[in-house]
Amino acid sequence: MTSLPAAYVERIRQQLGGEADAFLRSCDSPRTYGLRMNPLKSANAPEALPALLSTLQTEFRLKPVPWCPEGYYYEESARPGKHPFHQAGLYYIQEPSAMIAAELLDPQPGELVLDLAAAPGGKTTQIAGKLAGRGLLVANEIHAGRARILAENVERMGIRNAIVTNAAPDELSSRWPEAFDRIMLDAPCSGEGMFRKDEGAVTEWSPEAVDVCSARQRSILPDAARMLKPGGRLVYSTCTFNREENEETVSWFLKEFPEFVLLKEERMWPHRIEGEGHYAAVLEKRAIGDADGVGVRSILAHQAEHAQHAQLETSRTKSSARPAKGRRGDSAAGPQAALGLYLEFAKEALPGFELPTEGEPLLFGDALYWLPVPPGSPLTSRTLAGLRTPRPGLHLGDVLKGRFEPGHALALAAGAGEAARSFDFAPDSPQIAAYLRGESLPAPDPAAKGWGLLTTAGLPLGWFKASDGQLKNRLPKGLRVP
Numbered sequence: 442m443t444s445l446p447a448a449y450v451e452r453i454r455q456q457l458g459g460e461a462d463a464f465l466r467s468c469d470s471p472r473t474y475g476l477r478m479n480p481l482k483s484a485n486a487p488e489a490l491p492a493l494l495s496t497l498q499t500e501f502r503l504k505p506v507p508w509c510p511e512g513y514y515y516e517e518s519a520r521p522g523k524h525p526f527h528q529a530g531l532y533y534i535q536e537p538s539a540m541i542a543a544e545l546l547d548p549q550p551g552e553l554v555l556d557l558a559a560a561p562g563g564k565t566t567q568i569a570g571k572l573a574g575r576g577l578l579v580a581n582e583i584h585a586g587r588a589r590i591l592a593e594n595v596e597r598m599g600i601r602n603a604i605v606t607n608a609a610p611d612e613l614s615s616r617w618p619e620a621f622d623r624i625m626l627d628a629p630c631s632g633e634g635m636f637r638k639d640e641g642a643v644t645e646w647s648p649e650a651v652d653v654c655s656a657r658q659r660s661i662l663p664d665a666a667r668m669l670k671p672g673g674r675l676v677y678s679t680c681t682f683n684r685e686e687n688e689e690t691v692s693w694f695l696k697e698f699p700e701f702v703l704l705k706e707e708r709m710w711p712h713r714i715e716g717e718g719h720y721a722a723v724l725e726k727r728a729i730g731d732a733d734g735v736g737v738r739s740i741l742a743h744q745a746e747h748a749q750h751a752q753l754e755t756s757r758t759k760s761s762a763r764p765a766k767g768r769r770g771d772s773a774a775g776p777q778a779a780l781g782l783y784l785e786f787a788k789e790a791l792p793g794f795e796l797p798t799e800g801e802p803l804l805f806g807d808a809l810y811w812l813p814v815p816p817g818s819p820l821t822s823r824t825l826a827g828l829r830t831p832r833p834g835l836h837l838g839d840v841l842k843g844r845f846e847p848g849h850a851l852a853l854a855a856g857a858g859e860a861a862r863s864f865d866f867a868p869d870s871p872q873i874a875a876y877l878r879g880e881s882l883p884a885p886d887p888a889a890k891g892w893g894l895l896t897t898a899g900l901p902l903g904w905f906k907a908s909d910g911q912l913k914n915r916l917p918k919g920l921r922v923p
Contacts, residue, residue, distance in 0.1 A: 445636070448648055452683060460712065467712040472637040475537035475716075476501075476521055477563075478511040480570040481599050482531050482900060489899045493531065496898075500524070506716075509540035511570065514715065525868045525877065528920070529900035530598045530853055535563040536638070538709040538716030542627060542678040543567035545707060545723050550575040552622035553818060557610060557665055560587035562594035564625050569600040574797070577813050577820060578603040579621075581613060585829075592832040599853040602797055602813045604820070605832035610664035612828065618667050620819045624675045626665050628658045634680035634718035637711070655685045662694050666701065671728040675701070678721040682710070687720040700727050776802040779809045782845040783837050790847070790892040793859030796835075803833050807841055808848075810834040849917050852894055852901050862893030863901075864912065873897050879921040881905075882912040 445468060454461040483490040497503055501519035506512030514537060521527055522534055543564045548554045550573045559565045559580040569578050580595060580603055582588040588607035595603050606613065631654045635642040662677070669675055677694075679686050688706070695701055704723040711718045780802040787794060797813040803822055804810075812834035814821055825833060836850040857863045864885050866872040872882055876895050882905070889907035896902060904915035 444640075444643060446643070446646055449633070449646060452648075456682070456684065460710075463712040464710060467710075468636060470637070470711075471517070473537055473716050474515050474517055474519075474534075475506060475540070476503075476513055476515055476532045476534050477506075477509060477540060477567060478513070478532050479530055479566070479598050480511060481574065482529070493526070493898055493900075497521075497526070497532075506537045506540060509537070509544055509567075511567075512537060512540045525873050525897050525902065526900065528597070528877065529897060529902050531900055533563060533566045533594070533598060535567075536680075536717050538634070538711075538714065538719040539563055539627075539680065540567065541707055541709060541719055542625065542676050542721045543571070545705065545721050546623050546625050546674060546676040548572055548576075548623050551815065552576045553620060553815065553820070554578050554623045554625070555613075555617075555621045555665075555668060556580045556625045556627075557613075557661070558582065558627055558629060559605075559625075560584070560591040562591045562598075564627055565591065565603070566594060566598045566600070568625065569595070569598065569603055572602065574601050575815075576602060577815050577818055579606060579613075579820065580604070581606045581608055581610075583607070583609055588829075588831050595832060596836070596850040596853060599855075601835050601854045603832070604812065604825075604830060604834055607829040607831055610661050614664035614667040616824050616828070617819055619670050621668050622670055622673050624665050624669050624673070625678075626661065626675065627678045627680075628654075628661060628686075630654050630658070630679035630681040630686050631683070632680060633682045634711075637717060651681075651683055651685050654681070655690055658686060658690050659693060662690075663697070666694075666698050666726070669726045671700075671726055673726050674704075675724040675726065676721055677724060678719060680717070680719055682718060682720070687722075691722045691724070694724070701725065702727060776804040776809070779804050779840045779845075782840055782843075783809060786838070786845045786847060786892070790861050791851075791855060791859055792861055794851075794855050800834070802837075804840075805833070807839045809837045809840060809845075811837055847892060847904055849903055849915075849920070852904050855894065855901055857894055857896045857899050857901060860894045860901075862889055862891060862907065863896050864889075864893065864905075865896045865899060868897045870897075873902070874922075876902060876905075876914060876916065877922040879914050879916055879918065881914045884910050884912050 457464055501515040501521050503513040503515055548568050548571045554568055556565045560582040565580040580591055582591050585607055592605040631651050632642045665675055701724045704725050707721045709719045796811050799815055800811050800813045803812050810833050836848040838845055838847040884907050887910040892906050894901045895905050905912035
Protein backbone atom coordinates (compact mmCIF):
# COMPACT_ATOMS: atom_id res chain seq x y z
CA MET A 442 0.00 0.00 0.00
CA THR A 443 2.81 2.42 0.84
CA SER A 444 4.33 1.97 -2.66
CA LEU A 445 1.14 2.98 -4.47
CA PRO A 446 1.02 6.52 -5.90
CA ALA A 447 -0.87 8.90 -3.61
CA ALA A 448 -3.03 10.08 -6.51
CA TYR A 449 -4.02 6.48 -7.22
CA VAL A 450 -4.94 5.78 -3.60
CA GLU A 451 -7.08 8.93 -3.49
CA ARG A 452 -8.86 7.92 -6.71
CA ILE A 453 -9.60 4.46 -5.27
CA ARG A 454 -10.99 5.97 -2.07
CA GLN A 455 -13.29 8.23 -4.06
CA GLN A 456 -14.35 5.37 -6.34
CA LEU A 457 -14.90 2.62 -3.76
CA GLY A 458 -15.80 4.54 -0.63
CA GLY A 459 -16.18 2.10 2.26
CA GLU A 460 -14.66 -0.76 0.25
CA ALA A 461 -11.43 1.11 -0.44
CA ASP A 462 -9.53 -0.26 2.56
CA ALA A 463 -10.38 -3.83 1.63
CA PHE A 464 -9.19 -3.19 -1.93
CA LEU A 465 -5.96 -1.55 -0.78
CA ARG A 466 -5.25 -4.45 1.59
CA SER A 467 -5.68 -6.82 -1.36
CA CYS A 468 -2.81 -5.01 -3.10
CA ASP A 469 -0.49 -6.48 -0.45
CA SER A 470 -1.85 -10.02 -0.92
CA PRO A 471 -0.09 -12.61 -3.11
CA ARG A 472 -1.11 -12.55 -6.78
CA THR A 473 -3.19 -15.34 -8.27
CA TYR A 474 -2.06 -17.87 -10.88
CA GLY A 475 -4.20 -19.62 -13.44
CA LEU A 476 -4.21 -21.83 -16.50
CA ARG A 477 -6.89 -22.68 -19.00
CA MET A 478 -7.24 -26.09 -20.58
CA ASN A 479 -7.21 -26.22 -24.40
CA PRO A 480 -10.33 -28.01 -25.70
CA LEU A 481 -8.76 -28.31 -29.15
CA LYS A 482 -6.26 -30.79 -27.72
CA SER A 483 -8.84 -32.80 -25.83
CA ALA A 484 -10.98 -32.96 -29.00
CA ASN A 485 -8.20 -34.93 -30.69
CA ALA A 486 -8.19 -37.53 -27.90
CA PRO A 487 -11.29 -37.06 -25.68
CA GLU A 488 -10.80 -40.41 -23.98
CA ALA A 489 -7.43 -39.25 -22.61
CA LEU A 490 -8.68 -35.99 -21.08
CA PRO A 491 -9.87 -37.31 -17.68
CA ALA A 492 -6.50 -38.92 -17.00
CA LEU A 493 -4.63 -35.83 -18.17
CA LEU A 494 -6.71 -33.54 -15.99
CA SER A 495 -6.28 -35.86 -13.01
CA THR A 496 -2.52 -35.78 -13.53
CA LEU A 497 -2.50 -31.98 -13.66
CA GLN A 498 -4.70 -31.65 -10.59
CA THR A 499 -2.27 -33.82 -8.66
CA GLU A 500 0.91 -32.15 -9.92
CA PHE A 501 -0.27 -28.51 -9.89
CA ARG A 502 -2.96 -28.70 -7.15
CA LEU A 503 -5.61 -27.22 -9.43
CA LYS A 504 -8.94 -25.80 -8.35
CA PRO A 505 -11.66 -24.49 -10.70
CA VAL A 506 -12.10 -20.86 -11.75
CA PRO A 507 -15.84 -20.22 -11.19
CA TRP A 508 -16.48 -18.10 -14.31
CA CYS A 509 -14.55 -20.23 -16.85
CA PRO A 510 -15.30 -23.95 -17.36
CA GLU A 511 -11.78 -24.63 -18.66
CA GLY A 512 -10.03 -22.39 -16.12
CA TYR A 513 -8.10 -23.49 -13.02
CA TYR A 514 -6.05 -21.86 -10.30
CA TYR A 515 -2.65 -23.33 -9.55
CA GLU A 516 -0.12 -22.71 -6.83
CA GLU A 517 2.91 -20.56 -7.60
CA SER A 518 5.34 -23.39 -6.82
CA ALA A 519 3.77 -25.67 -9.47
CA ARG A 520 5.57 -24.04 -12.47
CA PRO A 521 3.31 -25.49 -15.22
CA GLY A 522 5.22 -23.55 -17.87
CA LYS A 523 8.13 -25.98 -17.40
CA HIS A 524 6.01 -29.09 -18.05
CA PRO A 525 6.05 -30.84 -21.47
CA PHE A 526 2.25 -30.51 -21.53
CA HIS A 527 2.73 -26.74 -21.85
CA GLN A 528 4.91 -27.13 -24.92
CA ALA A 529 2.33 -29.55 -26.32
CA GLY A 530 -0.36 -26.86 -25.98
CA LEU A 531 -2.57 -28.70 -23.50
CA TYR A 532 -3.14 -25.46 -21.57
CA TYR A 533 -2.50 -21.74 -21.69
CA ILE A 534 -1.22 -19.90 -18.63
CA GLN A 535 -3.57 -16.97 -18.05
CA GLU A 536 -4.55 -14.68 -15.19
CA PRO A 537 -7.92 -16.01 -13.93
CA SER A 538 -10.03 -12.84 -14.02
CA ALA A 539 -8.91 -12.17 -17.62
CA MET A 540 -10.80 -15.32 -18.63
CA ILE A 541 -14.15 -13.56 -18.15
CA ALA A 542 -13.99 -11.48 -21.35
CA ALA A 543 -14.04 -14.38 -23.85
CA GLU A 544 -16.76 -16.07 -21.81
CA LEU A 545 -18.89 -12.94 -22.25
CA LEU A 546 -18.06 -12.77 -25.97
CA ASP A 547 -19.49 -16.29 -26.28
CA PRO A 548 -18.32 -17.07 -29.85
CA GLN A 549 -20.09 -19.91 -31.64
CA PRO A 550 -18.57 -22.52 -33.99
CA GLY A 551 -18.69 -21.34 -37.58
CA GLU A 552 -18.61 -17.60 -36.83
CA LEU A 553 -16.12 -15.00 -38.04
CA VAL A 554 -14.40 -13.47 -35.00
CA LEU A 555 -11.81 -10.72 -34.62
CA ASP A 556 -9.50 -10.23 -31.64
CA LEU A 557 -8.40 -6.68 -32.39
CA ALA A 558 -5.58 -6.21 -29.83
CA ALA A 559 -4.68 -9.83 -29.30
CA ALA A 560 -1.11 -10.29 -28.03
CA PRO A 561 0.10 -12.30 -26.27
CA GLY A 562 -2.85 -14.55 -27.08
CA GLY A 563 -4.81 -15.45 -23.95
CA LYS A 564 -8.18 -14.33 -25.27
CA THR A 565 -7.34 -15.43 -28.83
CA THR A 566 -6.65 -19.00 -27.78
CA GLN A 567 -9.73 -19.04 -25.53
CA ILE A 568 -11.90 -17.89 -28.46
CA ALA A 569 -10.33 -20.51 -30.74
CA GLY A 570 -11.26 -23.24 -28.29
CA LYS A 571 -14.89 -22.10 -28.40
CA LEU A 572 -14.91 -22.04 -32.22
CA ALA A 573 -13.85 -25.72 -32.15
CA GLY A 574 -12.06 -25.53 -35.50
CA ARG A 575 -15.03 -24.05 -37.39
CA GLY A 576 -15.35 -20.55 -38.81
CA LEU A 577 -12.41 -18.15 -38.83
CA LEU A 578 -10.53 -16.21 -36.16
CA VAL A 579 -8.46 -13.13 -37.02
CA ALA A 580 -5.98 -12.24 -34.28
CA ASN A 581 -4.43 -8.81 -34.76
CA GLU A 582 -1.58 -7.04 -32.97
CA ILE A 583 -0.20 -3.66 -34.02
CA HIS A 584 3.31 -4.18 -32.55
CA ALA A 585 5.47 -6.48 -34.71
CA GLY A 586 7.38 -8.15 -31.87
CA ARG A 587 4.21 -8.90 -29.93
CA ALA A 588 2.54 -10.15 -33.12
CA ARG A 589 5.30 -12.77 -33.45
CA ILE A 590 4.67 -13.94 -29.87
CA LEU A 591 0.96 -14.09 -30.66
CA ALA A 592 1.65 -16.22 -33.75
CA GLU A 593 3.80 -18.60 -31.69
CA ASN A 594 1.01 -19.10 -29.15
CA VAL A 595 -1.54 -19.70 -31.92
CA GLU A 596 0.82 -22.38 -33.27
CA ARG A 597 1.48 -23.97 -29.88
CA MET A 598 -2.22 -24.34 -29.15
CA GLY A 599 -2.79 -26.21 -32.41
CA ILE A 600 -5.28 -23.75 -33.91
CA ARG A 601 -6.21 -24.65 -37.49
CA ASN A 602 -8.63 -21.83 -38.37
CA ALA A 603 -6.83 -18.59 -37.45
CA ILE A 604 -4.77 -15.93 -39.15
CA VAL A 605 -2.49 -13.45 -37.37
CA THR A 606 -2.23 -9.90 -38.69
CA ASN A 607 0.09 -7.07 -37.71
CA ALA A 608 -1.84 -3.92 -38.54
CA ALA A 609 -3.37 -0.73 -37.23
CA PRO A 610 -7.11 -0.99 -36.57
CA ASP A 611 -8.01 1.38 -39.42
CA GLU A 612 -6.05 -0.78 -41.88
CA LEU A 613 -8.38 -3.63 -41.03
CA SER A 614 -11.62 -1.63 -40.94
CA SER A 615 -10.97 -0.23 -44.41
CA ARG A 616 -10.68 -3.79 -45.75
CA TRP A 617 -13.36 -5.60 -43.76
CA PRO A 618 -16.36 -3.36 -42.94
CA GLU A 619 -19.17 -5.26 -41.21
CA ALA A 620 -17.29 -8.55 -41.67
CA PHE A 621 -17.31 -10.07 -38.18
CA ASP A 622 -19.96 -11.73 -36.06
CA ARG A 623 -18.06 -10.98 -32.85
CA ILE A 624 -15.17 -8.74 -31.92
CA MET A 625 -12.98 -8.79 -28.85
CA LEU A 626 -11.24 -5.54 -27.94
CA ASP A 627 -9.03 -6.05 -24.89
CA ALA A 628 -7.89 -2.47 -25.07
CA PRO A 629 -4.44 -1.10 -24.22
CA CYS A 630 -4.86 0.39 -20.75
CA SER A 631 -3.09 1.82 -17.71
CA GLY A 632 -2.83 -1.67 -16.20
CA GLU A 633 -3.98 -1.04 -12.64
CA GLY A 634 -4.89 -4.72 -12.45
CA MET A 635 -1.22 -5.56 -13.10
CA PHE A 636 0.11 -3.93 -9.93
CA ARG A 637 0.48 -7.20 -7.97
CA LYS A 638 2.10 -8.91 -10.96
CA ASP A 639 4.43 -6.19 -12.16
CA GLU A 640 6.04 -3.50 -10.02
CA GLY A 641 6.88 -1.63 -13.21
CA ALA A 642 3.17 -1.07 -13.80
CA VAL A 643 3.02 0.85 -10.52
CA THR A 644 5.88 3.19 -11.42
CA GLU A 645 4.44 3.84 -14.90
CA TRP A 646 0.99 4.84 -13.58
CA SER A 647 -0.08 8.47 -13.46
CA PRO A 648 -3.31 10.43 -14.00
CA GLU A 649 -1.81 11.60 -17.29
CA ALA A 650 -1.25 7.97 -18.36
CA VAL A 651 -4.92 7.26 -17.65
CA ASP A 652 -5.91 10.14 -19.94
CA VAL A 653 -3.58 8.94 -22.70
CA CYS A 654 -4.98 5.41 -22.50
CA SER A 655 -8.58 6.66 -22.54
CA ALA A 656 -7.87 8.69 -25.68
CA ARG A 657 -6.23 5.69 -27.35
CA GLN A 658 -9.19 3.47 -26.53
CA ARG A 659 -11.57 6.00 -28.05
CA SER A 660 -9.48 6.07 -31.22
CA ILE A 661 -9.73 2.27 -31.62
CA LEU A 662 -13.40 1.69 -30.79
CA PRO A 663 -14.80 3.32 -33.98
CA ASP A 664 -12.86 0.85 -36.12
CA ALA A 665 -14.23 -2.03 -34.07
CA ALA A 666 -17.73 -0.62 -34.58
CA ARG A 667 -17.24 -0.44 -38.32
CA MET A 668 -16.07 -4.05 -38.62
CA LEU A 669 -18.94 -5.60 -36.64
CA LYS A 670 -21.95 -6.98 -38.49
CA PRO A 671 -25.39 -5.66 -37.55
CA GLY A 672 -26.65 -7.95 -34.81
CA GLY A 673 -23.07 -8.76 -33.80
CA ARG A 674 -21.45 -8.61 -30.37
CA LEU A 675 -18.48 -6.52 -29.24
CA VAL A 676 -16.78 -7.08 -25.89
CA TYR A 677 -14.66 -4.18 -24.68
CA SER A 678 -12.38 -5.08 -21.78
CA THR A 679 -9.46 -3.73 -19.77
CA CYS A 680 -7.31 -4.86 -16.84
CA THR A 681 -7.63 -1.49 -15.12
CA PHE A 682 -10.01 -0.11 -12.47
CA ASN A 683 -10.60 3.61 -13.12
CA ARG A 684 -13.91 4.80 -14.53
CA GLU A 685 -12.31 6.94 -17.27
CA GLU A 686 -11.07 3.90 -19.18
CA ASN A 687 -14.09 1.75 -18.42
CA GLU A 688 -17.62 3.06 -17.80
CA GLU A 689 -16.88 6.56 -19.10
CA THR A 690 -15.31 5.23 -22.30
CA VAL A 691 -18.26 2.91 -22.87
CA SER A 692 -20.69 5.79 -22.19
CA TRP A 693 -18.83 7.92 -24.75
CA PHE A 694 -18.99 5.08 -27.28
CA LEU A 695 -22.73 4.61 -26.84
CA LYS A 696 -23.31 8.33 -27.43
CA GLU A 697 -21.13 8.31 -30.54
CA PHE A 698 -22.70 5.10 -31.86
CA PRO A 699 -26.36 4.89 -30.78
CA GLU A 700 -26.81 1.81 -32.96
CA PHE A 701 -25.05 -0.05 -30.12
CA VAL A 702 -26.70 -1.10 -26.88
CA LEU A 703 -25.04 -2.17 -23.64
CA LEU A 704 -26.08 -5.69 -22.69
CA LYS A 705 -23.92 -6.18 -19.61
CA GLU A 706 -21.00 -4.80 -17.62
CA GLU A 707 -18.79 -6.97 -15.44
CA ARG A 708 -16.47 -5.61 -12.75
CA MET A 709 -14.01 -7.99 -11.12
CA TRP A 710 -12.24 -6.56 -8.08
CA PRO A 711 -9.34 -8.40 -6.39
CA HIS A 712 -10.84 -7.90 -2.92
CA ARG A 713 -14.08 -9.56 -4.02
CA ILE A 714 -12.85 -12.45 -6.16
CA GLU A 715 -9.70 -14.56 -6.48
CA GLY A 716 -8.00 -12.76 -9.33
CA GLU A 717 -6.12 -9.61 -10.29
CA GLY A 718 -9.20 -7.77 -11.56
CA HIS A 719 -10.84 -7.03 -14.89
CA TYR A 720 -13.55 -4.94 -16.55
CA ALA A 721 -15.70 -6.06 -19.49
CA ALA A 722 -18.67 -4.53 -21.30
CA VAL A 723 -20.86 -6.50 -23.70
CA LEU A 724 -22.16 -4.35 -26.56
CA GLU A 725 -24.53 -5.34 -29.36
CA LYS A 726 -24.85 -3.62 -32.73
CA ARG A 727 -28.46 -3.31 -33.71
CA ALA A 728 -29.49 -3.84 -37.33
CA ILE A 729 -29.79 -0.67 -39.38
CA GLY A 730 -33.57 -0.88 -39.26
CA ASP A 731 -33.40 -0.85 -35.47
CA ALA A 732 -30.97 2.04 -35.17
CA ASP A 733 -32.12 5.63 -35.33
CA GLY A 734 -30.95 8.07 -37.98
CA VAL A 735 -28.39 9.59 -35.65
CA GLY A 736 -26.73 6.20 -35.23
CA VAL A 737 -26.59 5.60 -38.97
CA ARG A 738 -25.15 9.04 -39.58
CA SER A 739 -22.67 8.50 -36.76
CA ILE A 740 -21.08 5.39 -38.17
CA LEU A 741 -21.08 6.78 -41.72
CA ALA A 742 -19.34 9.87 -40.45
CA HIS A 743 -16.63 7.78 -38.77
CA GLN A 744 -16.23 5.74 -41.96
CA ALA A 745 -15.71 8.91 -43.99
CA GLU A 746 -13.27 10.23 -41.39
CA HIS A 747 -11.11 7.12 -41.67
CA ALA A 748 -11.38 6.63 -45.45
CA GLN A 749 -8.66 9.04 -46.55
CA HIS A 750 -6.21 7.96 -43.84
CA ALA A 751 -6.89 4.29 -44.58
CA GLN A 752 -6.24 4.83 -48.28
CA LEU A 753 -2.87 6.41 -47.57
CA GLU A 754 -1.98 3.74 -45.00
CA THR A 755 -2.93 0.90 -47.37
CA SER A 756 -0.80 2.40 -50.12
CA ARG A 757 2.16 2.69 -47.76
CA THR A 758 1.63 -0.86 -46.49
CA LYS A 759 1.51 -2.35 -49.98
CA SER A 760 4.86 -0.81 -50.83
CA SER A 761 6.66 -1.80 -47.62
CA ALA A 762 5.01 -4.86 -46.09
CA ARG A 763 6.32 -8.37 -46.53
CA PRO A 764 4.82 -11.61 -45.29
CA ALA A 765 6.69 -13.30 -42.48
CA LYS A 766 8.31 -15.92 -44.71
CA GLY A 767 9.12 -13.79 -47.75
CA ARG A 768 7.18 -12.73 -50.83
CA ARG A 769 4.13 -14.53 -52.08
CA GLY A 770 4.84 -16.83 -55.00
CA ASP A 771 4.40 -15.05 -58.33
CA SER A 772 3.12 -18.05 -60.24
CA ALA A 773 -0.60 -18.70 -59.99
CA ALA A 774 0.16 -22.42 -60.24
CA GLY A 775 2.69 -22.25 -57.41
CA PRO A 776 0.30 -22.64 -54.46
CA GLN A 777 -1.61 -25.47 -56.13
CA ALA A 778 1.59 -27.32 -57.00
CA ALA A 779 2.79 -26.90 -53.42
CA LEU A 780 -0.56 -28.13 -52.14
CA GLY A 781 -0.18 -31.21 -54.30
CA LEU A 782 3.14 -31.98 -52.61
CA TYR A 783 1.52 -31.53 -49.21
CA LEU A 784 -1.33 -33.88 -50.13
CA GLU A 785 1.17 -36.54 -51.20
CA PHE A 786 2.95 -36.14 -47.87
CA ALA A 787 -0.30 -36.24 -45.87
CA LYS A 788 -1.50 -39.38 -47.66
CA GLU A 789 1.62 -41.19 -46.50
CA ALA A 790 2.37 -39.63 -43.09
CA LEU A 791 -0.82 -37.95 -41.86
CA PRO A 792 -3.72 -39.86 -43.42
CA GLY A 793 -6.26 -38.99 -40.73
CA PHE A 794 -5.73 -35.23 -40.79
CA GLU A 795 -8.29 -33.05 -42.57
CA LEU A 796 -7.89 -29.41 -43.50
CA PRO A 797 -10.83 -27.07 -42.90
CA THR A 798 -13.32 -27.86 -45.67
CA GLU A 799 -13.39 -24.41 -47.24
CA GLY A 800 -10.13 -22.61 -47.90
CA GLU A 801 -7.25 -21.89 -50.22
CA PRO A 802 -3.49 -22.52 -50.27
CA LEU A 803 -1.11 -19.58 -49.93
CA LEU A 804 2.57 -19.76 -50.82
CA PHE A 805 4.92 -17.25 -49.19
CA GLY A 806 8.39 -17.93 -50.49
CA ASP A 807 8.91 -21.62 -49.63
CA ALA A 808 6.23 -21.66 -46.92
CA LEU A 809 2.82 -23.16 -47.66
CA TYR A 810 -0.20 -22.06 -45.60
CA TRP A 811 -3.85 -23.04 -45.64
CA LEU A 812 -6.16 -20.05 -45.33
CA PRO A 813 -9.65 -21.07 -44.13
CA VAL A 814 -12.39 -19.30 -46.11
CA PRO A 815 -15.75 -20.20 -44.57
CA PRO A 816 -18.84 -19.76 -46.77
CA GLY A 817 -19.67 -16.08 -47.14
CA SER A 818 -16.36 -14.94 -45.63
CA PRO A 819 -15.02 -11.66 -47.03
CA LEU A 820 -11.53 -12.64 -45.84
CA THR A 821 -9.70 -14.09 -48.83
CA SER A 822 -6.15 -14.00 -50.13
CA ARG A 823 -7.15 -10.98 -52.20
CA THR A 824 -8.17 -8.97 -49.12
CA LEU A 825 -4.92 -9.95 -47.38
CA ALA A 826 -2.81 -8.48 -50.20
CA GLY A 827 -0.40 -5.87 -48.85
CA LEU A 828 -1.30 -6.59 -45.22
CA ARG A 829 1.40 -7.58 -42.75
CA THR A 830 0.41 -11.15 -41.92
CA PRO A 831 2.86 -13.11 -39.75
CA ARG A 832 0.62 -16.19 -39.95
CA PRO A 833 -1.83 -16.27 -42.89
CA GLY A 834 -3.52 -19.48 -41.79
CA LEU A 835 -2.17 -22.88 -40.78
CA HIS A 836 1.48 -23.36 -41.74
CA LEU A 837 1.49 -26.75 -43.45
CA GLY A 838 5.20 -26.81 -44.21
CA ASP A 839 7.88 -25.75 -46.67
CA VAL A 840 8.55 -26.73 -50.26
CA LEU A 841 12.31 -27.18 -50.63
CA LYS A 842 13.78 -28.23 -53.98
CA GLY A 843 10.66 -30.05 -55.02
CA ARG A 844 10.09 -31.90 -51.74
CA PHE A 845 7.71 -31.13 -48.89
CA GLU A 846 8.83 -30.79 -45.28
CA PRO A 847 6.03 -30.50 -42.69
CA GLY A 848 5.81 -27.47 -40.39
CA HIS A 849 5.82 -27.57 -36.61
CA ALA A 850 2.37 -25.93 -36.61
CA LEU A 851 1.00 -28.92 -38.52
CA ALA A 852 2.35 -31.32 -35.89
CA LEU A 853 0.67 -29.40 -33.06
CA ALA A 854 -2.62 -29.07 -34.98
CA ALA A 855 -2.77 -32.83 -35.55
CA GLY A 856 -3.76 -35.63 -33.24
CA ALA A 857 -1.59 -38.68 -32.64
CA GLY A 858 -4.33 -40.88 -34.10
CA GLU A 859 -4.20 -38.94 -37.37
CA ALA A 860 -0.57 -39.87 -38.05
CA ALA A 861 0.62 -43.05 -39.75
CA ARG A 862 3.53 -43.21 -37.29
CA SER A 863 3.81 -41.92 -33.74
CA PHE A 864 5.80 -42.89 -30.69
CA ASP A 865 4.61 -41.96 -27.23
CA PHE A 866 6.64 -41.50 -24.02
CA ALA A 867 5.68 -40.46 -20.50
CA PRO A 868 6.13 -36.74 -19.79
CA ASP A 869 8.78 -37.42 -17.15
CA SER A 870 10.69 -39.92 -19.29
CA PRO A 871 14.31 -39.36 -20.36
CA GLN A 872 13.18 -39.66 -23.99
CA ILE A 873 10.92 -36.61 -23.72
CA ALA A 874 13.63 -34.60 -21.99
CA ALA A 875 16.10 -35.57 -24.73
CA TYR A 876 13.65 -34.74 -27.51
CA LEU A 877 12.95 -31.29 -26.06
CA ARG A 878 16.71 -30.66 -25.95
CA GLY A 879 16.81 -31.37 -29.68
CA GLU A 880 18.42 -34.80 -29.50
CA SER A 881 17.61 -37.73 -31.75
CA LEU A 882 16.28 -40.93 -30.15
CA PRO A 883 16.63 -44.66 -30.73
CA ALA A 884 13.53 -45.81 -32.59
CA PRO A 885 11.28 -48.12 -30.54
CA ASP A 886 10.64 -49.89 -33.84
CA PRO A 887 13.95 -50.20 -35.70
CA ALA A 888 12.08 -50.84 -38.95
CA ALA A 889 10.24 -47.49 -38.81
CA LYS A 890 10.90 -45.15 -41.71
CA GLY A 891 9.58 -41.72 -42.62
CA TRP A 892 7.89 -38.83 -40.87
CA GLY A 893 6.03 -39.28 -37.61
CA LEU A 894 4.85 -37.55 -34.45
CA LEU A 895 6.67 -37.71 -31.13
CA THR A 896 3.98 -37.58 -28.43
CA THR A 897 3.62 -37.54 -24.67
CA ALA A 898 0.40 -38.87 -23.13
CA GLY A 899 -0.99 -38.78 -26.67
CA LEU A 900 -0.15 -35.08 -27.21
CA PRO A 901 2.14 -34.24 -30.18
CA LEU A 902 5.31 -32.34 -29.35
CA GLY A 903 6.74 -32.27 -32.86
CA TRP A 904 7.99 -34.25 -35.84
CA PHE A 905 10.67 -36.88 -36.16
CA LYS A 906 11.98 -38.56 -39.27
CA ALA A 907 12.76 -42.23 -38.75
CA SER A 908 15.60 -43.97 -40.55
CA ASP A 909 18.36 -46.47 -39.67
CA GLY A 910 16.85 -47.17 -36.25
CA GLN A 911 16.89 -43.51 -35.25
CA LEU A 912 14.20 -40.89 -34.74
CA LYS A 913 15.86 -37.78 -36.16
CA ASN A 914 14.70 -34.76 -34.20
CA ARG A 915 12.76 -32.11 -36.16
CA LEU A 916 11.79 -29.86 -33.26
CA PRO A 917 12.55 -26.22 -34.30
CA LYS A 918 15.76 -24.97 -32.73
CA GLY A 919 14.04 -21.96 -31.16
CA LEU A 920 11.77 -24.27 -29.15
CA ARG A 921 14.46 -26.54 -27.75
CA VAL A 922 15.04 -26.56 -24.00
CA PRO A 923 18.68 -26.05 -22.88
